[in-house]
Amino acid sequence: MPISGLSLVLLAACCHATWNLFVKRINGGAELIWLFSTISSLLYLPLLLWVVIAERPEFGPLQIGFTLGSALIHLGYFLMLQTGYRKGDLSLVYPVARATGPLLSSSFAVLVLGEVMTPPMAVGAAIIVFGVLMLSGGIKAGARRPSSSLAFGLSTGVLIGSYTVWDAYAVSILLVPPLILDYATNISRAVLLAPIAHRRRALVRQHWRDHRAGVLAIAILSPLAYILVLYAMTFTPVAYVAPTRELSVVLSVLAGSILLGEGRLKWRLAWGLVIVCGTAILALSGG
Template sequence: MTPLVFIAVLAAAIMHASWNALIKIRTDRFASITLTTLGMTVCSLPVLPFVPMPGLAAWPWIIASLVIHIGYRLYLVRAYEVGDMAQTYPLARGTAPLLTTVGGIVLVAEVPAPLALVGILLLSAGTFLMSLRGGGDIGKLNGKAVSYALLTSLFIASYTLCDGIGARLASTPVSYAAWMFVCDGLFATTIGFAYRGRRLMTTLAKEWQVGFVTGFLSAAAYGIVMWAMTKAPIATVASLRETSILFAMAISVFALGEKMTGWRGAAALSIVVGMIALRMS
């Protein structure tokens, strides 16, 4: 992985942690995630006149990604409803790179180098440890929370592979990202209004500024990731993206006043060593 790709993905991870922190403090996470996708559409629309239409080969992957993203948001929200976000989120994110690695080997024949595989395992281990923060443990989560978190990780791995392959087949990664974000936002917002109706409109009127900010950060972060997956192995980029957990921890400790525990320190160390391994691979 080149220094440019490495730094770009780390910047994307910081953006990802930032918009998730904004979502975390909202009371209605379903509405907030829907507004974020709408914000991604608004931010992407001005880009469309300046990028080519994705080629025909990319559209099946865009359509598949749209469907998978709906499942991802549905099970993510359900995991938050029945379990502690601080545990279910890292559990979902920590499993996804491992699934993406397997999918990358099967679908695009990308076998990670030994050092990269070590980095992927360390990053995943770090995110799992992060779910133990505050003295809790995965075993204390109820079965529904664990199952929803693991299903969420399957959706994360699936849309990551779809978008990594689709971005490689498109005219440019930027064109793929822009068109996918516009379609995804319109699709998700339509479903959101069908599900919530006037209540979602009320939330939109109150929190449209937050939706725009989270949408911009989400679009920029994932757009960078899709570009990076055209320059480096999908599994390596997907794993490095999960360093967002490390930055989210820093935000929670230094900005939200949460406690720095021994588990958090061990998780951070594992993630940092994993980052170094990926950079050296």
Template sequence: MSPVVIGLLLASAFVHAVWNAIIRSGEDRFWSLAIICLVGAMAALPFAIILGLPAAASWPYLILSSVLQIGYCLFLVRAYRDGDLSSVYPIARGSAPLLVTLGAAVVAGELPNTAGLTGICLVSSGILLLTLGSSRPDAKSTVAAFATGVFIASYMVVDGLGVRLSRSATSYAAWQAVAAGFLIPVSYGVIRRRAPGLPRGREGALVVGAGVLGTLGYCIAVWAMSRSTMGGVSAIRETSIVFAALIGTFVLNEKMTPQKFLGVLVVAAGVVCLSAR
């Protein structure tokens, strides 16, 4: 993987941790997520129109990924209802490289080498540390966080397959952002039986900024999967775990216990091993 791709993915990881912190700190997390997605879709739409449609063979993957992201959003909101950012985020994101690696091996024949297998073991051990002891989130938050990881892995593998059939990675990424970005606010309207209100004030400014940056971050990841292995891209992107832990501790005033800190470090070491595939 080239230094440029790695650098872009690390920037994407930092942005992802920031917008998760915004969701976790918001009063209505489902609303924050719906607005973030809507803003991202609106930002991506002009680029999608200019770039044109990707190859027709990639459309089913684009649509399936967008639907899977609705499930991701719902479980993420549930996980953050009672769980801390520095506990929930590592479980959700830390489990994703493991699952993406397994999924890519099954559907695309991308088999991990020794470093990849080591990374899988480290990620699993780190997650175990985060879910045990006095610092662990409650059982429902833990289950929701793992379910979030399953959805993350599912839509990343689907997008990894889709972008390789698209003939234009940038076009696929832009249209994926548009489709998912509009479907998630629609799901908000169906569940809440009202449209999400317009963003206002400081919180509104934060979610608007997060919408633009978050969409750009995932578009980078989708583009990167057209040039590298799915597991490797997912692993480097999930270094956001470290950023999230630091934000949770120093910005949201969450308690960083020695066990939680060790768990974050082990998960981070695992994703680095996975990136070496």
């Protein structure tokens, strides 16, 4: 794996873990997502205009179609995940989604983008996926509605794999600037959640009053985390990037144990080490 690509993904994982920590601390719902998505759209607008003016990207029907398609797939992912959390069991939906997402991303990359999966890459990716599954809680036999929970988890994983490969094609083959691709997703999310935010406007004001610094951190770091991943995918195969992104899960759960007192630190450290070993195998398996 190219060292520059690994560096971008590691930086993205740190950004992802940090904004997720703020989300946990604020403990908001859809109204919080609308708030930071809207603020992100405003903060990144000057950068968007600069990219359009400086890079003058070619935007034909195909580029426009893929940008809109990316926004729709990301929205589908968000809706599927939220529905799964409401109608299924979080202890099943989350680990299944996190484990199947990178697995399917790598598989789709081989099938759709023609990437090559070597045996060391497959071993490294498999170790990461299994480690993430266990770190996220594993499959629990006593979960409520296990069949529907598994269905939602798998469906969410399919959407993760789909948008990863779709976006990789958009930024690496169609040369859509990563910032533009991510910006379209932010705008779409803000528009979709506007009615909910209006109904919960008192909560929106409360989040902004009590957690302004945290909301601003999320608004900056949430898009940045995925923009860095998108830039990495412009020159690094998805089969490397997708599993390595899961290091953000390690950082998130360790931060939860250490900073938020969620417990199980030894368990999380052990499986975090497994994921790091898998990442090392993956990183050393190619150029």
